Amino acid sequence: MDFKDTLLQLADKIAKQKEAIQTEEATKASFIMPMIAALGYDIFNPFEVIPEMDCDLIKKKGEKIDYAIMKDDSPILLIECKHCKQDLNLHDTQLQKYFVASNARFGVLTNGIEYRFYTDLEKVNLMDEKPFLIVNMLDLSDNDIEQLKKFHKSYYDESNILSTASELKYTTEIKSILNKEFIFPTPDFVKFFVKQVYDGQATQKVVEQFTPILKKSIASVVNDIISDRLNVAIKSGEQQDVPTTQEATQPAVEDVLPDGVVVMDEKKGIVTTQEEIDAYNIIRSILRKHISADKIVYKDFKSYFAIGIENSSYWWICRLSFGSRKKLIWFPTEGYKSQEKIELENIDGIFDCIGKLEQAFDIANNAYEAYKNKHEKK
Structure with missing residues (x-):
């Protein structure tokens, strides 16, 4: 060896x-x-x-x-x-x-x-x-x-x-x-980018306006890096191989999807959006310090988008419901005995839920490890 x-x-x-x-x-x-x-x-x-x-x-x-x-x-x-x-x-x-x-x-x-x-x-x-x-x-x-x-x-x-x-x-x-700046950008960090793209003075108000824009830009870059060759362009003809449990089939090249939709399963009524994929990649980037990113997977359902460890149906960390008016995220509590719902203004709001996300990860990981230990003893 x-x-x-x-x-x-x-x-x-x-x-x-x-x-x-x-x-x-x-x-x-x-x-x-x-x-x-x-x-x-x-x-x-x-x-x-x-x-x-x-x-x-x-x-x-x-x-x-x-x-x-x-x-x-x-x-x-x-x-x-x-x-x-x-x-x-x-x-x-x-x-x-x-x-x-x-x-x-x-x-x-x-x-x-x-x-x-x-x-x-x-x-x-x-x-x-x-x-x-x-x-x-x-x-x-x-x-x-x-x-x-x-x-x-x-x-x-x-x-x-x-x-x-x-x-x-x-x-x-x-x-x-x-890592710290990407999650919680400091004013000086934001000012650096403001000066590159904004002609006016970087006042406190301007910095506050640009902070969520910078966070969104960073999240987009991180998504590109950690998606591990995820290519959702329909022109490629098929979705790249990524560690997920997604069951929906990739549409043919000639199919035209609505704007912002990545995958659509008409038979099951499941629609996977780019926004859900972006949220999934943000969550992978946050939890990567706790577990290998390839173990964090997703599965899309008709009513929600689940993210979890190895199998997102059993050991789920959070569930997303992104509608046109509301964006909701659910976290398990008390060892899956109950759930906590939080409304997000946009997907950048996930960065404000890091503490709850890590608590939910502990619940999912403990359940996953208990399952593995039980079956390894058999």
Whole structure:
């Protein structure tokens, strides 16, 4: 099994077991030690991996780092571990103290799901405040795997990693800023675009007027990126292969659809609109940090448009009903025992429902995982 397959297998294990892990020690045993092994190190060889290595500080003795990866009798990577449900933002200063007391050039703070890699780009032997690489095992990309591979025992080259760490660090920071700006544009961000397209002065009132326009424009761009070759143009003759459970058939090239309609099933009375597809892609972009986007699917019904995990009929996250006068979105509550309805002014209103969307995702994901666990035991 190659490195990529090993990581993907571990990621699948984490997704299945994360709710059952109750302690930090269980996190280490189930998630972190397998990761160290995946990087090619023998977790039972003290010349390669030292658990609870002393990192005595000047003012406080007995400080220990959870794991130290060794090479030529010197630590090259320090790993500080937390429980898989812990917020890593609360623990980064602890790793900073250990980093100062060690000759290692790299430190990792992890809860077994998210791995934050640090080094000392700004000042030698003082750990940078921000990581140069963040990897989420529940949302692995090919680039993440390539960056992790650099820490594999067979490929480890300190100078090579350091040469790319600076670029990675700023790339990570910029991506984080863009993610926030795309969802909640700040006035300065809006002003940048206003100046490009508006001849007048960018007053507060103008910025307020352009904010929803910018959000809609961003959503449109994101939709194009994450739709994964979705091409709904009728001229193509068929709808591109996308991860959905859509059952309606694609009309022939010569068929003429009403403006804004993507797919029409006259027999079932189902009409799928571009607006529904746009809303679906917005929701995929929001939830992508929690689950792979290809697992979020849709199914259109006569009276509503359902979005869910794997099967939108069973594990639905929300249901849309977009009419000419009203745009409604329903969220499950109390474990599908009830529903909450919200009226949207337009599909950009989905961005104002992120909290409810994530709560609904938890309900759907818990139900989905429970179903999988039940059937895997049989």
